Amino acid sequence: MNKLEEILVENPVVAAIRNEDDLKKCINSDSQVVFVLYGDIINIKSICEKLRNANKLVFIHMDMIEGLKGDYAGLQFIKRYAEPYGIITTKVTNIKHAKQLGLGTIQRVFIIDSLSLDSGIRNIKEVMPDAVEVMPGVASKIINMLQSKVHVPVIAGGLIESKKDVLESLASGAVAISTSTAELWNI
Template sequence: MIHRCMEEFENCPVIAAIKDEEGLKKCIHSEIQIVFVLYGDICSIGDIVSQLKQAGKTVIVHLDLITGLSSREIAVTYLKSVTHADGIISTKPAVIRQAKEEGLFAIMRFFVIDSIAFDSIYRQTESVHPDMIEILPGVMPKVIRRICQNSRVPVIAGGLISDKEDIIAALNAGAVSISTTNQTVWFM
């Protein structure tokens, strides 16, 4: 599973991040292979994942954003057994550890808002060992480059990416992929 997901990320530079039903419908009909689910609740997440899986998508659920699920380890087990998602995104180290134990693809999300964030990224990735990290906002090529040069973990750039220039800048800085809710970018 982990190797297949890594290959898909390397072959798919644009990841669709969906935040509502409209995004779900458009994403299902796109050629994008990897989808980050950023919405839903404990009652709807199974159906959201099922629709995406039926469309042949690799589905990564941002556990912290699913209403009714706590950002605790048991939520990872629930997502795996009930939804059959391929992986999770979280800002919580314990959740990432549990995802790894469950055999799910694990992406740790970091908000880079100041210089202290660099230390946090390096410290947490060394102790938790996520499969990938997602850096937000993703429109900071110099920051992305610095993180990529100092991290052993592949980087996804996400947040505020709005055009082809943003995609190219993030990829040239070393990001493996970009994630975006901007549907125009999905079809570039």
């Protein structure tokens, strides 16, 4: 079990924050791991500082930060300036570069059909991220299939809106879930 997997097993509900209101709720929540899904090159440092000051483990979704190019220089900037634990991205090259920089890596994959499943498996095996976030997270069959083929921790995300969704995703093999539903951050 890698370090990130241990953290996720101990903290299986990940707060996925999309705006300043979510940030405030997250800081006061029980959720220890946070996916930052908003921001820009001006405010990302402040967002991360607030979360770190609240003892949260921060992952920045590189594909969603305005004004930031998702390349090696962009990742260097994020590491030095915002100081997250790691990144989330859909891009294989970002995973490779982030690993070179010593950042934690989560690869987000969208599984909508068998072709995207095969492509996702190929990409994951190529770059071996620390974890994979599969979307939509309520697709327990997909989580189970992916987990059995790639052998890295799977985080379920997307459309997780109830405690039942959390439990079903975890029961299907996900080590954690990410949700923007603030009411679930305290379960």
